[in-house]
């Protein structure tokens with residue numbers, strides 16, 4: 069417990085642990101992997117699903133090597149095919165000839181994750197196979213499916229509720245009983261992060277391009293909204309709501325490939341594209357959920373796993389050398405939470421400004437080159453900063469004469485859990501962070517400077 073009053077809604081312990089995972093893996097896997105479709109219509113023969121070299125340990129090896137902390141598997145996508153022998157459906161791996169109908173991907177997946185990465189599950193409410201879809205009975209089927217999965221294979225760290233909703237065989241659109249879905253989850257696993265368009269655990273970021281807003285609040289107004297058909301506009305999900313009533317941080321889901329499922333003619337994004345996504349997601353107060361789909365063998369192919377290792381290496385290269393090392397910070401502070409705390413790597417130590425517009429100064433032993441600024445607000449006490457700018461002490465031309473003074477090198481709006489700003493290279497021994505607009509006195513737990521051009 070902190071001796072500082074939190075401001076507004078704050079993350080639960082689970083939401084904080086979730087946000088600190090930073091990058092997780094999404095695995096879209098099912099009949100579409102074999103048919104080439106993205107949205108199977110549910111008529112696919114069960115025998116189509118035949119991952120003859122399935123190895124979920126290999127997925128975990130790849131995720132670990134890539135620095136990912138969790139994996140979410142599509143146990144049931146819109147085609148309704150269940151990757152476990154479900155009692156709630158007749159369209160499952162038990163009806164396929166794979167492993168003579170005795171296979172269980174969800175079991176292999178959760179066994180492989182145990183003790184290594186956290187396991188999460190995607191179960192699509194939209195079901196294009198189930199005969200009851202489009203009627204009230206289907207809501208009970210879906211509840212029973214949740215019950216079955218979470219009691220047999222849990223605990224899962226995250227339950228992913230896709231908002232997609234189509235028509236059933238009777239031509240009727242399903243009315244999902246969202247309150248009952250969420251209530252059932254709270255009963256089955258109160259610690260699970262519940263993803264939906266509007267949370268409550270985390271929200272959809274409003275696009276599938278790998279981009280949170282430059283302004284990105286962890287807070288959202290969810291009163292009167294429901295996932296699927298009555299959610300805030302996508303742009304609002306991208307930015308969140310300043311002063312929003314609930315803590316519902318953004319999850320940035322995007323695929324390493326053009327499609328969500330593996331297709332033979334598609335290839336992974338380049339390291340440059342992945343870095344861009346990283347800066348635009350983790351670097352904008354979001355969690356990156358990067359989809360890496362297993363192939364028809366039931367493994368992550370070499371091309372994708374190599375790309376992920378290169379992506380990891382690039383992040384390690386850039387972020388391993390904080391040039392503030394050996395420096396000092398100062399600024400007016402509240403009760404022992406002094407400015408120097410922003411320079412250490414301990415998560416729970418922070419600078420608590422004494423006033424809403426206090427400036428934070430950083431001095432380094434040498435004039436260092438840097439082109440990336442990392443800022444972190446201590447979100448357990450709420451998200452407070454609405455806009456700021458950063459000045460560096462450096463030579464500048466004033467009234468036709470060279471002198472040394474403060475030059476603004478970056479401007480930003482929100483910070484939140486983490487904000488990464490890329491700027492043209494600066495060489496300076498001093499900088500200051502000026503908070504232009506805040507909802508309450510800033511609380512900052514980390515500032516670091518990096519040089520992306522360093523070898």
Ligand code: FUL
Nearest residue numbers: 106107230231232321328
């Ligand atoms: C969407 C789905 O329709 C896509 O197939 C994919 O699963 C994506 C993550 O969510 O709503």
